[in-house]
Amino acid sequence: MPYVDKGMKICRPAEKKTEIKQGDIILVQPALLKIRGFILEFPPLSVISPDCENEIESPNWVEGYTVNGKEKVTFKEGKREVEGEIEVKCPRFLPAISLKHALGKVKLVIDDVEGVPILEIDNAPLLALSGETVTVATSQLKNYFKPLAYSLYYYISPSGNNESS
Known part of the structure; x- marks a missing residue:
């Protein structure tokens, strides 16, 4: 805190x-x-x-x-266009709920990502976690997705903040 x-x-x-x-x-x-x-x-x-x-x-x-500078956040250049509402796979991830309400229905160009899907759009992973790496399937709307990706570390860090290595 x-x-x-x-x-x-x-x-x-x-x-x-x-x-x-x-x-x-x-x-x-x-x-x-x-x-x-x-x-x-x-x-x-x-x-x-x-x-x-x-x-x-x-x-x-x-x-x-x-933000401690040790986070691993990657963005993919999209290859296919999808459209729809963002689906939040983890209801406790409040920043994702905020993102969903802020954006509404969106059209994005995404790429395939590996890992546990945290957000999806049109049944495709939009934000995924693999080990300690957070991957965003698009390079669009970075002013929304970058803070979202970093905020995920709050939930996956052992102390709930920035004390993971």
Whole structure:
């Protein structure tokens, strides 16, 4: 459970335009934070990073994953087009539920991926876990799928955060 201090910055899902970096925090549960004098709720997949614009005005604990730089996240270049609603295979993976609601029905170009499917679209794996590697079957919508892939480490790390090697 990372601590966020006054002066840190947060982006809502897909607002972060730069790469996710070591030290960034991906929310896995909603968080109430004071921004511009208002208490605002930020959903899972929001990113706390110096590259964001919304400055946090009061310290708080958040439920999230701190990127440590040891994660193995890969994106595939798509070969076939699929369309439909994203199906979340693990209902406890709240960031995936947020992604599904944010995107609705989508059309993506995907490739085959190996591993345990965490998300599917049109009966094809969209995000899969193999060992400690998270693979995304598309290179589209990276501003959504990259935080999602990193947030999966929250669930597979022994401590529930970034202490796995």
